[in-house]
């Protein structure tokens with residue numbers, strides 16, 4: 001029965017997506033929709049909605065409901081993963097739009113008022129390409145309740161089976177209690193977690209303990225283009241944040257595989273594109289080799305000047321604005337539960353930097369900048385002995401930013417350094433460098449909001465969570481902090497070995513299901529905080 005409902009549901013939602021995609025005028029809309037029984041994706045009979053507030057009996061009932069619906073949660077994640085919403089590849093822009101429409105429909109099904117906000121265009125290779133709309137939603141407006149703004153992203157990193165995946169990346173597969181698929185943990189699983197938690201309250205006939213606002217974008221993996229502008233210059237002046245009391249993001253992971261954490265800091269990112277052109281076309285290396293200044297040699301030369309073998313960044317003055325380590329901060333690392341050898345083994349690395357010392361490893365993940373080389377566009381990266389001299393190549397690298405590094409300042413240091421090295425190279429070729437950046441973020445973890453999230457975590461996992469920072473970046477976090485003026489926290493669903501962005505990305509079934517309960521318990525705990 002539940003399978004039939006789900007598959008009918010899938011067909012209906014596909015139909016509605018197609019209609020939406022073909023209707024370009026429908027980008028901005030506001031509507032509240034009643035749940036239609038046929039479109040519901042959960043399997044139990046609906047119970048009458050009561051007006052009573054949540055009580056201590058609410059959560060056990062809700063947890064039971066969640067345990068009864070594990071299969072439908074997996075099915076919905078499978079549907080979401082099947083949409084290859086790869087934001088960095090313009091060829092997948094329609095998939096990104098489809099993903100946003102899909103999520104919009106699901107939010108409506110749980111009773112939210114939704115709005116698709118146009119955020120304009122991005123320029124790729126001189127061409128203007130429309131950005132996916134941002135999904136904005138509201139659920140509840142009871143002035144006696146706290147309001148949480150939830151952010152998540154619907155886009156994913158690219159993935160091909162030939163990268164070394166054990167199964168098709170866009171076909172969610174369960175093996176040994178793990179759900180493998182691109183976006184399972186980053187960030188489709190957590191985004192669906194919110195949906196399921198809300199739906200569980202409805203299905204057990206309990207009122208939501210808080211009001212909710214949603215911001216779901218589909219460009220996070222590509223610098224969140226257009227989002228800051230929407231938040232600061234449109235949603236904020238329109239009063240979207242006026243009623244928001246707390247902001248919560250679930251787009252991160254536990255530090256290890258067993259102990260939950262709550263995250264109060266992220267690194268920022270400054271991502272660089274370094275282009276060298278030696279000719280207007282690719283050249284046969286047998287015919288032309290030995291007669292041209294090759295773009296690839298120039299690029300490798302420049303990229304090799306960026307970072308030393310011990311991981312030290314070689315850009316002049318790059319460490320100058322890094323916040324000094326205080327005694328108090330230094331002490332925080334002692335109590336963090338982190339096994340460096342288990343970490344090394346989980347990524348199958350041969351050896352770690354910093355002699356594998358726990359505090360140093362954590363500090364270099366969280367509070368010091370790092371520079372990574374990512375790849376080269378235009379290089380002959382496919383298997384086989386291609387003998388071409390690429391006419392144009394684009395090297396890609398990024399620096400993870402930390403407090404108090406400002407992106408503008410870092411970009412200037414990098415541009416100056418690369419131009420200096422380029423002058424030293426004395427190449428006649430054309431060099432161009434550009435960047436996109438997002439700031440680092442930290443928050444006060446000694447806040448009732450964090451205590452509420454810690455209580456919820458302890459209820460689910462029977463242990464106090466670590467308060468930790470993380471090395472990844474969610475560029476919009478600091479914007480949400482500034483736009484709302486409220487406390488922001490990151491509540492992870494996935495485990496430290498989920499391998500987001502990598503081959504065989506997965507989400508443990510346990511983390512998914514207990515994560516849904518965690519989100520429900522978090523809503524309950526925040527609902528109890530003084531208004």
Ligand SMILES: C[C@H](N)C(=O)N[C@@H](Cc1c[nH]cn1)C(=O)O
Pocket residue numbers: 186187220221222223251252269271471472473474475500
């Ligand atoms: C931490 C989050 N789940 C994530 O993966 N963020 C990306 C953001 C990004 C910025 N530019 C490209 N991607 C990351 O940290 O790499």
Ligand SMILES: [Zn+2]
Pocket residue numbers: 157186221500501
């Ligand atoms: Zn990511």
Ligand SMILES: [Zn+2]
Pocket residue numbers: 153186187220251252
């Ligand atoms: Zn993410």
